[in-house]
Amino acid sequence: MMMERRGRILLVLIAMVAGLAAVALRLVHLQVIESGELGRRAERQQERLVKLEPKRGNILDRMGRELAVSLDVESVYGVPTEVENPRSVARELARVLRENPADLERRLASDRRFVWISRKVDPARADKARVIDPKAIGLQTESRRFYPKKTLAGTVLGFTNVDNKGIEGVELLYDKELRGTDGWVMAEKDARGRTVFPGGHGFQYQLPQPGKDIVLTIDEVLQHIAEKELDKGLAEAKARGGVCIVMNPHTGEILALSARPAVRGRGAFNPNEPKRHRPDEWRNRAVTDVFEPGSIFKPFLAAAALEERAVHPQERIDCSAGCIQVADRVIKDAHRNGVLTFTDVIAESSNVGTIKVATRLGKARFFKYITAFGFGKRTGVDLPGEIAGLVKDYRLWSGVSLGSIAIGQEIGVTPLQMAAAYSAIANGGTLMKPYLISEVRDPKNVEGSKAAALPVGRVVSEETASMLQKILRKVVETGTGQKAKPASYTAAGKTGTAQKIDQRTGLYSKDDYVSSFVGFVPAGAPKLVILVMVDSPVGAVYGGSVAAPIFKAIAEQGLTYLQVPPDDLGGRMLLVAR
Amino acid sequence: MSTRAGQIGSLPFIDSNGGSLRRVVIAALVVAGLMVYVAGKVQIMRLGYQIDDLEKQKRDLERMNRSLQIEASSLSAPSRIEEIAVQRLGMVRPAKDQIVVVRRKAGDGASDDRRASARRQEHQQQGE
Numbered sequence: 081m082m083m084e085r086r087g088r089i090l091l092v093l094i095a096m097v098a099g100l101a102a103v104a105l106r107l108v109h110l111q112v113i114e115s116g117e118l119g120r121r122a123e124r125q126q127e128r129l130v131k132l133e134p135k136r137g138n139i140l141d142r143m144g145r146e147l148a149v150s151l152d153v154e155s156v157y158g159v160p161t162e163v164e165n166p167r168s169v170a171r172e173l174a175r176v177l178r179e180n181p182a183d184l185e186r187r188l189a190s191d192r193r194f195v196w197i198s199r200k201v202d203p204a205r206a207d208k209a210r211v212i213d214p215k216a217i218g219l220q221t222e223s224r225r226f227y228p229k230k231t232l233a234g235t236v237l238g239f240t241n242v243d244n245k246g247i248e249g250v251e252l253l254y255d256k257e258l259r260g261t262d263g264w265v266m267a268e269k270d271a272r273g274r275t276v277f278p279g280g281h282g283f284q285y286q287l288p289q290p291g292k293d294i295v296l297t298i299d300e301v302l303q304h305i306a307e308k309e310l311d312k313g314l315a316e317a318k319a320r321g322g323v324c325i326v327m328n329p330h331t332g333e334i335l336a337l338s339a340r341p342a343v344r345g346r347g348a349f350n351p352n353e354p355k356r357h358r359p360d361e362w363r364n365r366a367v368t369d370v371f372e373p374g375s376i377f378k379p380f381l382a383a384a385a386l387e388e389r390a391v392h393p394q395e396r397i398d399c400s401a402g403c404i405q406v407a408d409r410v411i412k413d414a415h416r417n418g419v420l421t422f423t424d425v426i427a428e429s430s431n432v433g434t435i436k437v438a439t440r441l442g443k444a445r446f447f448k449y450i451t452a453f454g455f456g457k458r459t460g461v462d463l464p465g466e467i468a469g470l471v472k473d474y475r476l477w478s479g480v481s482l483g484s485i486a487i488g489q490e491i492g493v494t495p496l497q498m499a500a501a502y503s504a505i506a507n508g509g510t511l512m513k514p515y516l517i518s519e520v521r522d523p524k525n526v527e528g529s530k531a532a533a534l535p536v537g538r539v540v541s542e543e544t545a546s547m548l549q550k551i552l553r554k555v556v557e558t559g560t561g562q563k564a565k566p567a568s569y570t571a572a573g574k575t576g577t578a579q580k581i582d583q584r585t586g587l588y589s590k591d592d593y594v595s596s597f598v599g600f601v602p603a604g605a606p607k608l609v610i611l612v613m614v615d616s617p618v619g620a621v622y623g624g625s626v627a628a629p630i631f632k633a634i635a636e637q638g639l640t641y642l643q644v645p646p647d648d649l650g651g652r653m654l655l656v657a658r
Numbered sequence: 659m660s661t662r663a664g665q666i667g668s669l670p671f672i673d674s675n676g677g678s679l680r681r682v683v684i685a686a687l688v689v690a691g692l693m694v695y696v697a698g699k700v701q702i703m704r705l706g707y708q709i710d711d712l713e714k715q716k717r718d719l720e721r722m723n724r725s726l727q728i729e730a731s732s733l734s735a736p737s738r739i740e741e742i743a744v745q746r747l748g749m750v751r752p753a754k755d756q757i758v759v760v761r762r763k764a765g766d767g768a769s770d771d772r773r774a775s776a777r778r779q780e781h782q783q784q785g786e
Contacts, residue, residue, distance in 0.1 A: 146731045152721045203721065221717065228732035304736035567754040637751070645759050 124193075130267045133222055134260030136244050137291035139237055139251075141300040142335075142518060148237050148251065148351070150223040150244075154206035156197040162216035163188045169213050173197055176208045188216075199242050200224045225251075227351045233303050234349035235339045235364040236296070236463070236516065247354070248362045250516070253464050254294050257520055263288030295519035297333035302326055305637045306336035307348065310612065313630035314340060317595075317617035323366045323495045324630070325611040326638060329503035329600060331533035332512030334461070334496075335608070339365040367459075367466040370492030371613065374578025375429045375560075375623070376598050377488030379505060379548055381438050382426055384449035387544045390441045393423045393551060399432040406435060407479030411487065414577075414622075423551045427559030429575060431487045438486035446482065447474035452539040453501040454511055455493050462516040469493045488578060489588075499611040502573075502598045505552070506606035509545035511536040553603045564597055564628035566635040568646035572606075573599015573631065575623035580616070592616055597627035601635040602647045610634050 110118065139148035156177065163169055166188035174181035177198040187195040197209065197217065206219050225240045238249020246255035265285035310324040320343060326336035340348060341361045349361050385391040399417040403410050417430050425433030438446060450456065456471030470492030472481070484490040496514055504511040513534040520529050540548075552572035555561040560575040576596040579588040596613040600606035612627040612634070620626055639646075743749040 145734075146728075149724075149728055149731070151724050151728060152717065203718070226728055228728050229735045230732075232735065232737070301736050304740070308737070308740075568757060640751070645761075646757060649754075649757065649759060 127266055130220075130265045132263035132265060132286075132288045133244070134262060134288035135223055135290040136225065136240070136260065137258040137293045137521075137523075139258070139294045139296065141296055141298050141303070142333075143299065144295070145300045147229055147233060147296070147298075147300070148225060148227050151226055152221050153200045153224045154203050154219045155199045155222045156201060156206055156209045157218050157220055158188050158195050158197050159216050159218070160188050160190050160192055160195060163213065164216075169216065172212045173209055173217070176205055176212070177201060225351075229300065230352060231348040231350045232300065232307065233296075233298055233337070234351050235362070236298060236337050237351050238362070238464075239351035239354045249351075249364065249463065250294060250296070251351075253462055254517070254520070258291040258294060260291035261289040290523050292523065293521040294517055295521060297328075297335060297516055297518045298337065299335050301641050302638055303336040303338065305641070306634055307338045309630050309633040309637075310338050310340065311348070312633075313612070313626070314614060317614055317626045318619070319614045319626075320616040321365070322615055323611070323613040324634065325366055325495055325499040325609075326634065327499050327503050327514060327609045327611075329506035329606050329609045330512070332500065332503065332514045333518065333533070334514055334516050337364070337366055337496075337516070339495075363465055364463055366495045367461060367463050368494075370467065370469050370494055371594050371615075372489055372491065372578045372580070373493050373498060374488040374576035374594065374596070376498065376574045376576035376596050377491065377493075378426055378429065378434050378486065379552060379574055380449060380453055380455075380501065381434055381441070381446060381486045382422070382551060383453070383505065383540050383544060383548055384446050385422075385437045385441050386547050387449070387540045388441060388445055390445075391422050391437050393421065393547050395422050396420070397422060397425055397430075397433045397436055399425065399430045399436075401432060404432045404435050404483070406483035409480045409483075411435060411483060423554055424559075426551045426574070427554040429555075429560050434486050435483040438482050443474040443477055443482050446486070449539065450485070450491075452511070452537070453504060454497055454536065455491065455501065459494075459496055459500055459514050461496060461514045466496075467494060469497055488576060495611055495613050498598055499609055502600065502611070503609045504539050505545055505548045506572075506600040506609050507545075508542045509538055509540040511539050549603065552599065556599065556603070560622070560624040561597060561599070561628050563624055564599060564631045564635075566601060566632050566639065568649055569601050569635065569639055569644075570603035570648045571599055571601045571631075571635060572603040573597055573610075573628075575628060577621060577623045591621075593621045595621055595623040595626040597623050597631045599631060601639060602644065604647055607642060607644050608635065608638055610638070 136150045138146055138150070141147055156173075158169075158173075160166070166185050170185035170188050171181050173179065174184050179198055184197060187197070200222055201209075210217055210219055223244060225244060227234070227237060227239075236249055238246060238251035238253075240246050240251050244259065246252035246258065251258065263286045306324045306326055310322055313319075314322045321340045323340070324336065324338045325334065327334055338348075341357075343361075346357075346361060349357050354362065382391075386393070391397075396419050398419050399413065400419060402416045403412040411431050413431050414429070417424075417428055417432070420428060420430060420433055422433070422437065424430075425437070450471060456469050458466050458468050460466075472490075474481075477485075481490055500511065500514045503514075513536050515531055515534070518531050522529075549572055552574055553570065555574055556565050556571045561571075561573050564573055564575075565571055574597070576594070576598075578594045578596070579590070580592040580594060581587070582589040582592065594613060594615055595617050596611070598609070598611045600609045610631050612630045614626050614630070617626045
């Protein structure tokens with residue numbers, strides 16, 4: 081009996097010892113052998129590396145007015161490993177955040193440790209989402225891009241994606257400067273899943289470096305004037321699209337740049353809603369598209385001929401035939417002219433007179449000036465996707481090329497190249513590099529880095545430029561550009577009506593044109609160069625009827641805004657003594 | 659008769675009422691110390707959460723401030739101002755005949771200089 085009892089006690093003791101030994105072994109296993117891995121796993125569960133997104137820099141106009149800004153908003157994320165019932169959580173989240181419940185459920189049921197639920201949402205909605213499952217749902221502050229002026233300068237500014245990466249325009253080209261540098265902080269999670277920043281010794285963090293502000297040369301008011309008048313003109317002409325550029329001819333600063341889509345009825349690009357526009361509406365047609373300039377190219381033939389003394393402004397040229405044979409092609413004038421001075425050849429836009437002078441000048445000399453004025457080369461402006469245009473080497477020109485190019489055919493230019501070339505005529509003969517960014521402002525350094533006017537080179541002498549200015553002034557006073565004359569100001573410029581190539585036949589279309597006007601105001605002391613290009617107007621197609629009135633409206637309002645004193649008031653000037 | 663405790667009387671604070679009291683005091687001090695320590699820790703945690711809440715409030719206010727700035731920027735768009743000026747206030751651009759340019763006569767600057775110099779001389783004479 082006693083033995084039996086002892087045996088049972090022994091058995092229990094052995095069982096207890098074995099149990100304790102097993103526990104001890106397990107403890108040793110956990111605390112010694114697996115301690116490293118388990119410690120790391122615990123750290124992973126308790127610690128969180130919180131990415132600190134830098135504030136993206138603002139884009140401002142030349143007067144410091146905000147065109148693109150960032151605002152802090154909340155993004156909702158989930159930790160699938162912490163979700164007990166993905167279906168019900170997904171359903172509730174979908175109701176609050178207006179997301180697809182099936183998609184959310186799929187994401188929450190995954191074995192990942194982090195998934196985005198909804199990015200950049202309204203803070204009130206984000207708070208509601210957070211309380212659905214505080215352990216599994218968290219919020220992350222991110223910045224969202226806003227363009228407070230909506231469509232104003234939309235194609236210049238471009239836009240960013242949901243990760244604040246520049247996709248188009250200045251946002252793309254200056255993404256590195258605007259973006260700044262990411263920061264991070266090692267945070268801990270408490271029992272309720274809340275993020276706690278421990279602070280004190282060993283607190284690991286790196287602060288984000290905010291992005292730089294970009295100051296444009298664009299003037300918000302001039303941009304508004306240009307866009308408003310271009311839109312009005314395009315609507316009246318029932319045109320497919322158009323471009324307007326306003327430049328300071330002395331510095332190359334682009335003061336306004338508006339490019340409207342090449343599809344009738346499509347609204348201006350709004351960078352707040354890029355997905356509502358087709359990708360071809362994002363691009364800036366002023367630098368990405370070429371067009372045959374037509375008669376607005378004639379002043380460059382005139383510049384070359386005058387500089388090379390191949391013609392004199394008052395030399396009389398017989399244009400009475402109304403047409404001219406160039407190789408196998410007959411080129412006609414739009415209107416029958418008689419004997420014209422060379423000034424009137426340009427003022428009346430005579431193809432016959434222009435081609436006669438071009439023939440006298442020759443291919444090589446003409447080509448030298450075409451390239452000197454910047455055609456066939458990128459201007460280097462601060463916009464993505466700029467193309468060089470289409471200018472063939474003169475050694476590849478056919479028999480008809482000299483005559484065609486003299487009247488602006490067989491050559492492809494960008495609107496910006498054209499505006500820059502007219503600026504050279506307006507400022508006395510120096511080609512300036514057009515630019516859009518006047519300053520990159522570092523938040524830590526108030527001075528920032530400022531851009532300066534950059535002369536590309538002298539293309540014609542001051543004397544030639546002055547002769548050209550007088551010729552272009554006559555275009556507006558008595559020639560084809562009379563509708564471009566602004567009230568109270570003198571103006572100079574040139575009209576253009578270029579036939580477009582018919583895509584089906586490959587020949588020049590008889591009813592599809594690009595109507596344009598380029599010029600400068602005031603004619604005597606130019607302050608602004610304005611280019612207006614209207615794509616495929618319906619009805620009236622001449623540049624003098626379609627584009628010139630838009631030029632006039634922009635010039636009048638622009639000069640008044642800049643407080644440029646009128647220079648053509650017809651004697652209504654009051655002289656006073658102080 | 660001596661107690662069992664009395665037999666190990668070499669241990670301090672054992673064999674008297676004063677010894678018991680001392681033990682209680684020490685224990686109380688230890689407990690109090692622990693309580694102060696824990697209370698401090700709890701207070702730190704509580705302050706941490708308070709800071710967190712205040713930070714959130716600050717962030718919300720900053721966000722609201724920024725939103726208002728953006729709204730102001732949006733409302734000051736030239737297109738909106740022009741619309742209000744023209745449609746609501748009935749403003750129009752001045753016509754050509756409504757503009758008079760006022761320019762100073764040539765040589766005015768020189769006569770100004772002469773007048774200023776005469777005034778200076780006058781002051782000097784008065785001073786003497």
